[in-house]
Every structure is written in structure tokens, then in C-alpha cells.
Amino acid sequence: MASVTFSKVNKSYGTATVVSGLDLELADGSMTVLVGPSGCGKTTSLRMLAGLEEVTSGTIHIADRDVTRLEPKERDIAMVFQNYALYPHLSVRENIAFPLRAKRIDRTEALRRADEIAESLGLGALVARKPKDLSGGQQQRVAIGRAIIREPAVFLFDEPLSNLDAKLRVETRTELLRLQRQLGITSLYVTHDQEEAMTLSDRIVVMRDGQVAQAGPPEEVYLRPADTFVATFVGSxxxxxxxxxxxxxxxxxxxxxxxxxxxxxxxxxxxxxxxxxxxxxxxxxxxxxxxxxxxxxxxxxxxxxxxxxxxxxxxxxxxxxxxxxxxxxxxxxxxxxxxxxxxxxxxxxxxxx
Missing domain, CATH: 2.40.50.140 (Nucleic acid-binding proteins)
Incomplete structure (x- = not known):
């Protein structure tokens, strides 16, 4: 478990500033959701935390470690993407176990842990199947399981449900929230869907033009929007x-x-x-x-x-x-x-x- 702190973080591409002066703290064990229109800087912020984008200035800490210049593998994070990115030739069990196998953990132990996680995700009966034999929701749960098995300090979710149909989106969202609460791992979730943001978050962060327009508990942001942008973006x-x-x-x-x-x-x-x-x-x-x-x-x-x-x-x-x-x-x-x-x-x- 670990808190995350962005301190005066900026990201620019040439003369274009994408994120400006981002000050943000993710409490230990919390689910924080970044939401906003396309181009507001939410995904770039998540990718800087992951180490996939270089920080132009400012610092990012995970717990008391400055990870601003560390490689992604050194940050103790796990990421779930919009694209499931499963290995098509591996079974559900082998896909979930892959991060442990990559660390040279004993195969029997890795597969045992994978079976436990698959069961908790409602995939127990599907562990022998290949990704092509699964629905979109099942594939995304496999991707989530592969992230969980690493037992990271921080989970990062980059619009993981956007490829699912409406029914599967709601079901998977509920399962994801249950798991996050159960595991208590600090999580940063990016979405453009304000309904997702409201239902998943302990803290919602509305971004606009690379800056935080408002941050707080979802009820507070809904009931007392800071300005007309937040007022019209949050709520449907x-x-x-x-x-x-x-x-x-x-x-x-x-x-x-x-x-x-x-x-x-x-x-x-x-x-x-x-x-x-x-x-x-x-x-x-x-x-x-x-x-x-x-x-x-x-x-x-x-x-x-x-x-x-x-x-x-x-x-x-x-x-x-x-x-x-x-x-x-x-x-x-x-x-x-x-x-x-x-x-x-x-x-x-x-x-x-």
C-alpha cells in the first residue's frame, strides 16, 4: 500500500503544455478517478505516474520514494489498459500467472495463485480457455487478474471498460470496485465517462485544459460544482x-x-x-x-x-x-x-x- 503525490507536475510537447502545475494526492488505499473531456491531460497524468511519459518538471512520489525519473519496472505499479493485451496463445490461467512466471516464481505456485485470483473474478470455470473463447468482459477481468497477481503498490486503469457494451460495463465496474475495496490498493482510474467516475471514486478529479478544475468526494463535486464547466460535465x-x-x-x-x-x-x-x-x-x-x-x-x-x-x-x-x-x-x-x-x-x- 502507498500514497501517491504529484507536486507541481508539468508536461509539455515543444511549446504545447498538456499538464500544468498538477498538485494531486492519492490517499493510501483510495480509488481516485480522473475525468474530463478529450485532451484535458488525464491520460498523460496517468502515464507520467506509470513512467510511460517523461515529466517536464515537478515530482511524483509513491509513498516516500521519488519515482519521477525511475523506469516503469522500478515503480511497483500495475496497469490495466483499454486494450486487454492478453497473450492469445496462453490460457486464462497462464495469462494471469504470467507476471509471476516472468519473476521466475515456481510454476506450480504461480498457477495456484492464478487459480485463486481467477476464482475471485468469477473465472474459475474458464481457466483453461484461450482469450479468443472469452467475451469482452471476461477478457478484461483476465487483464485485471494479471495486474492483481503482481500485488503492486499502485493500480493504474486507463479507460479499461470503454470497449465493453453497456451491460458488461456495469457488471465489470461493480466487480472492479468490489475488488479494489477488498484489496485496498491505491488506484488511479482514468475515464471520460462521468457516471463511471461518480460510482467508482472515493475522490473525483475533474480536469480541464491540463489543470484540475475541481477535486473532492463525488457527492461534493456534484452538489457544489466549482464552476459552470464542472456543473455541466458532472451529472447526466x-x-x-x-x-x-x-x-x-x-x-x-x-x-x-x-x-x-x-x-x-x-x-x-x-x-x-x-x-x-x-x-x-x-x-x-x-x-x-x-x-x-x-x-x-x-x-x-x-x-x-x-x-x-x-x-x-x-x-x-x-x-x-x-x-x-x-x-x-x-x-x-x-x-x-x-x-x-x-x-x-x-x-x-x-x-x-
């Missing part, structure tokens, strides 16, 4: 953002949108409303028109147009009788977030749940 469907002014408990925009939000009067402000908090009330004189209803079992995503803006609400399916395409609705919000209309930075006034 994304947060509604509306520029206007608040007067007499209503948000009013220049285009005529009026939303009852029950907040104090303010001058120009950007109001953020999570779709779960935007309430639609059917009314003949409503200021918004329903454009689209997407049914998702017990709930539905409803898109409405109010003046010049589309807004999204999540409602219970049982309330849809009068909320159909073409119907008009009044808008109100249970909770709102306030952001500076110029900088997008969070202002005081957004009540937590």
Missing part, C-alpha cells in the same frame, strides 16, 4: 444554465423566461438547475413548450423550449399524462446553483441537498 443529463436576474423569487431572462426559484434578489447571474430539480407543471398559459419525452422506465427525460432556450427535466413516468409533446408547462426549481455570469465561478447561494 447535464445541468441547465440560464443567464438572467432574480426578482421576487423568480429568475427572469431578457428573452422572457420566468422560473420560480425562491431565491433572493440578485443582479446579473447564471443560475444552474439540475434536471432532477426542474419541475414542470402543466398549464395552458405555461411559458415553456414540451418538445421531446424520452421514457426511461420509471422516469423520463423531458426537453422543453422556453423562449430561446432548451431546458431538460427529469420526471416520474407516472406524471406524464399531461406532459406530452406540444403541451405547455410552467417552470419552477426546487434547488438552484449561482454562478458568476462572466467567469462562471460558483457564487454563494446554492443550497446543498
Amino acid at each position: 443529463p447535464k445541468m441547465n444554465l440560464i443567464d438572467g436576474a432574480v426578482s421576487a423569487g423568480e429568475l427572469r431572462t431578457e428573452s422572457g423566461i420566468r422560473i420560480a426559484i425562491g431565491a433572493s434578489d440578485t443582479a446579473a447571474v447564471t443560475i444552474g438547475i439540475r434536471p432532477d430539480d426542474l419541475t414542470l407543471t402543466p398549464a395552458p398559459d405555461g411559458e415553456a413548450a414540451v418538445e421531446l419525452v424520452e421514457l426511461l422506465g420509471p422516469r423520463a427525460i423531458v426537453t422543453v423550449r422556453a423562449a430561446d432556450q432548451r431546458l431538460t427535466s427529469v420526471v416520474e413516468a407516472g406524471t406524464l399524462a399531461d406532459i406530452t409533446p406540444g403541451a405547455t408547462v410552467r417552470l419552477s426549481a426546487r434547488e438552484v446553483h449561482h454562478f458568476d455570469v462572466t467567469t462562471g465561478i460558483r457564487l454563494a447561494g446554492a443550497a446543498p441537498r
Whole structure:
């Protein structure tokens, strides 16, 4: 077990800066998830920790060891890639045992350990199969098993579930989280999928343009986003953002949108409303028109147009009788977030749940 510390880490390619001033600590035994759009620097940060990318400046420590200039094999890390990278001519058992065999550990002992790990991953009945005879989810579990058998100080996961279909992604994600909790190995996980980030992490780190936009427990980042970028990136469907002014408990925009939000009067402000908090009330004189209803079992995503803006609400399916395409609705919000209309930075006034 070991903590990981990035101190003022920078990575540049020529004049292009990819990661800038990264200060980040991974607590011992924690699961930290880096999330952000393509090109934000999350994978580069993970690869610098792995030793696959050279650090331009700054330092990286694993426990009390400075590993900034060490070779990957000297860092005591194990990495699981998007590409499973299994040996096609080896069985499941032999693939998992390979890191121990590479260390000249007795074959019988290595295969025994491989069988134990395969059993814990639900692969016990498949240990004699070759990778071509496995599903995508099973192959990824073999890759995870091959990483586990090394008993590293740190696990690194580079979008390991992105090649799986939706059902397998959820199943494998659950299994991965169970294993990480059970083993207690410090882990850094990279993904562009904010749902993965929210469900897997002890700590979520949202990156933008090579820098940390916000870091903290997933509930905190969701409930109190630092700015409009984080607010719209974390959460699905994304947060509604509306520029206007608040007067007499209503948000009013220049285009005529009026939303009852029950907040104090303010001058120009950007109001953020999570779709779960935007309430639609059917009314003949409503200021918004329903454009689209997407049914998702017990709930539905409803898109409405109010003046010049589309807004999204999540409602219970049982309330849809009068909320159909073409119907008009009044808008109100249970909770709102306030952001500076110029900088997008969070202002005081957004009540937590």
C-alpha cells in the first residue's frame, strides 16, 4: 500500500503544455478517478505516474520514494489498459500467472495463485480457455487478474471498460470496485465517462485544459460544482444554465423566461438547475413548450423550449399524462446553483441537498 503525490507536475510537447502545475494526492488505499473531456491531460497524468511519459518538471512520489525519473519496472505499479493485451496463445490461467512466471516464481505456485485470483473474478470455470473463447468482459477481468497477481503498490486503469457494451460495463465496474475495496490498493482510474467516475471514486478529479478544475468526494463535486464547466460535465443529463436576474423569487431572462426559484434578489447571474430539480407543471398559459419525452422506465427525460432556450427535466413516468409533446408547462426549481455570469465561478447561494 502507498500514497501517491504529484507536486507541481508539468508536461509539455515543444511549446504545447498538456499538464500544468498538477498538485494531486492519492490517499493510501483510495480509488481516485480522473475525468474530463478529450485532451484535458488525464491520460498523460496517468502515464507520467506509470513512467510511460517523461515529466517536464515537478515530482511524483509513491509513498516516500521519488519515482519521477525511475523506469516503469522500478515503480511497483500495475496497469490495466483499454486494450486487454492478453497473450492469445496462453490460457486464462497462464495469462494471469504470467507476471509471476516472468519473476521466475515456481510454476506450480504461480498457477495456484492464478487459480485463486481467477476464482475471485468469477473465472474459475474458464481457466483453461484461450482469450479468443472469452467475451469482452471476461477478457478484461483476465487483464485485471494479471495486474492483481503482481500485488503492486499502485493500480493504474486507463479507460479499461470503454470497449465493453453497456451491460458488461456495469457488471465489470461493480466487480472492479468490489475488488479494489477488498484489496485496498491505491488506484488511479482514468475515464471520460462521468457516471463511471461518480460510482467508482472515493475522490473525483475533474480536469480541464491540463489543470484540475475541481477535486473532492463525488457527492461534493456534484452538489457544489466549482464552476459552470464542472456543473455541466458532472451529472447526466447535464445541468441547465440560464443567464438572467432574480426578482421576487423568480429568475427572469431578457428573452422572457420566468422560473420560480425562491431565491433572493440578485443582479446579473447564471443560475444552474439540475434536471432532477426542474419541475414542470402543466398549464395552458405555461411559458415553456414540451418538445421531446424520452421514457426511461420509471422516469423520463423531458426537453422543453422556453423562449430561446432548451431546458431538460427529469420526471416520474407516472406524471406524464399531461406532459406530452406540444403541451405547455410552467417552470419552477426546487434547488438552484449561482454562478458568476462572466467567469462562471460558483457564487454563494446554492443550497446543498
